[in-house]
Amino acid sequence: MPADRLPADIVHVKRALLSVSDKTGLIDLARTLAAMGVELLSTGGSAGTLRQAGLTVVDVADVTGFPEMMDGRVKTLHPNVHGGLLALRDDAGHVAAMQAHGIAPIDLLVVNLYPFEATVAKGADYDTCIENIDIGGPAMIRAASKNHRFVNVVTDPEDYAALLAELGTHDGATSYGFRQGLAQTAYARTAAYDAAVSNWMAGALNVVAPRRRAFAGTLAQTLRYGENPHQRAAFYTDGSARPGVATAKQWQGKELSYNNINDTDAAFELVAEFAGKGPAVAIIKHANPCGVALGATLAEAYGRAFDCDRTSAFGGIIALNQTLDGPTAERIVEIFTEVVIAPDADDAARAVFAGKKNLRLLTTGTLPDAATLGLAFRQVAGGFLVQDRDAANVTLDDLRVVTKRAPTDAEMRDLLMAWTVAKHVKSNAIIYVKDGATVGVGAGQMSRVDSTRIAARKADDMAQAMGLAQPLTIGxxxxxxxxxxxxxxxxxxxxxxxxxxxxxxxxxxxxxxIAAADAAGLAMVFTNQRHFRH
Incomplete structure (x- = not known):
């Protein structure tokens, strides 16, 4: 960049345009700006809110010479607005154009967008969603962001405090580095907004594989590290309302780690499969279940899940499908546990956990719907894979008996449970279930027979540790x-x-x-459905 075009460092804010959908913090921000001598421009509802608070505001319509029209669709799309945002203040030609056309500079843009994502999340119809796509807002944000050498752009009420602190530090001005940061945040916001619109429209039109696919997230947490200490990491939320680790309330314990978040998600998605089927508990280690069980109570279900693999359960993640109670909490704290997640926890359970400062307790309010489709994606070199999440399952009517002997009713109940658990185990997956509880899990092996042997061996080891006369897999x-x-x-x-x-x-x-099953006296059913998980 030529010496005479080096970025301006300090820029004083003399004129600001405020046009927001979310009015949180708007009045306090505007009052502070006004006290600094900043002229306030605004539009529609924002202008009305500021005037009601006793502030002096110039309508954008008075700046453009045009009234807001077409139900507010057209109000800021005008050279007097965009020229004030885009003009290079150190370019003689730009300055001359501003003077010739009566365009005044805008030093600060405060805009947040129509609530498109929230409208979609509420299940609004197609036309309502379309009406909540912002046009003028993204146009102004992009203009101000491009011209961040001279213009500040704020797109989130969370940044109001930082803006005011910066203005206070520099006597009503901002530094170039600060404006750069604002611009980066602003570009990310418009990118996320456009991604939300394009993905919603793809779904609305049933376009399975759109030509271009974009994903976006909002930073929820900067993590200490990733899967390993040498990897940097962060946790982003996608704005969906699906109950889980991203929406949960954390009652106690230190911040979740990368692996905690991954494993907690796996645990809660698994236990959600048993919504409405009585108390259920899943214990997860390294994203694989090491014990899943149903019970008459949560405490019983936990004990039965724990007895599948007590060794692996140490330091694991526990998910419950009902409100955590005191007796279950008492059982859980008998060994070290990283995270417990449940729809809720009663006072007795929270009191028990209060004595374990390192144990994280999360509550979500409800369970995710295991049958709801959504997108899952994974990065590969040069791109990423996108698919529907595996929301499929089977019922009795879907099964086909292929052996001479049909399963008993009790066997069929356990078969359906084992099949449900299999969906959440890394392939090749083998799951032994007895009386509503896993008794052996073989996960992630390169051959299916090895998974079968490992699961059986672990069940045998567990039986010996419990002093039982025969392996848990018998029956x-x-x-x-x-x-x-x-x-x-x-x-x-x-x-x-x-x-x-x-x-x-x-x-x-x-x-x-099938012949081998018949020879062994086994009953066998086919699902005609596969549950690979890689």
């Missing part, structure tokens, strides 16, 4: 997230004591696998 059922390519995995499950199998089917060797 259990087994779920496989994908088909058995060979009979060896099924035979291994039968040798571990399983009596029934649920799997997708569809292998070239289905006949061989």
């Amino acid at each position: 259990s059922v087994v779920a496989s997230d994908a088909f058995f390519p060979f009979a060896d995995g099924l035979i291994t499950a039968a040798e571990a004591g399983a009596t029934a199998i649920i799997q997708p089917g569809g292998s070239m060797r289905d006949d061989e696998v």
Whole structure:
């Protein structure tokens, strides 16, 4: 950049345009600006709010010479506004144009946009959503951001305090670095806004794979580090109202880490599968369940989940599908636990946890709907993959018995539970369930037979630790997230004591696998549905 075009450092704020949808903090901001001698311009509702507070305001209509029209769609789209935002104050040609056309500079733009995201979240109809797409606001924000050498742009009430502090430090002026930061935040806001509009429209038009896809988030937390201490990380929210770790209230404990957030999300999404099915508890370690159980009470469900793999449960994440109570809390604090998340927690439970300062307690108010579709995406080199979240499940009517023996009613209940858990276990996934509780979980192995063996071995180890005479898998059922390519995995499950199998089917060797099940006296059902999770 030539020496005579170096960015201005200090810029005094003499004229400000305030036009906001969210009036939070507006009056206090305007009063402070006015006390500094700043001339206030405003539009519509913002101008009315300021006048009611006793402030002197110039209507933008008086600046442009045009009234607001078309139900407010046209009010700021005018050279007297955009020229005041875009003009380079050190460019003789720009200054001459301003003088020739009577355009006065605008040093501060305070704008927040029509509440499009909130309108969509409320389930508004198509036309209402369209009417809540802001036009003039993003245009002004982009103009002011581009010209941040001379113009301040504020798009969020959260930044009002920082702006006033900066003005106080510099006697009514701002520094170049401060304006740069405001511009970056402003560009991110308009990008997020456009992403919200484009993604909503893609959904409204049922466009599964739009030509361009954008995602945006709002910083919720700067994390100490990522998966490992050498990785920088942050947590962003996407503005959705889905109950979970992003919307939860944290009652106690230190800040959540990257791994805490990832594992807590996995735990809560899993336990939400059992909404309305009685007390349920899921214990997660490294994003995989190490115990899931139903019970007559939450305390019983926790104990049964814990007994699946007591070793792995240490330092784990616990999710509950009902209000956490005192007796369950007493059980949980018997070992070290990182995070507990539930729809709510009663006073007795919170009192129990109060003595464990490092234990984080989160409540969400309700459970997420496990059947609700949404988008999941993952970065790869040079791009990212986008898919629907796995919201599928099966009912009794979806199952096809393929063996000579059909499952008993009790086996069928356990099969459906095992299949539900399988959806939340890293592939290759094998889950043994008995009487409404997991008794063995094999996750993330390169071969399905290895997952089957590992789950059975862990169940055997747990039985020995509990002083039981036989492995926990005796009399259990087994779920496989994908088909058995060979009979060896099924035979291994039968040798571990399983009596029934649920799997997708569809292998070239289905006949061989079915014959092996019949030979072992197993019942087996096909789902015609796969639950890979990578």
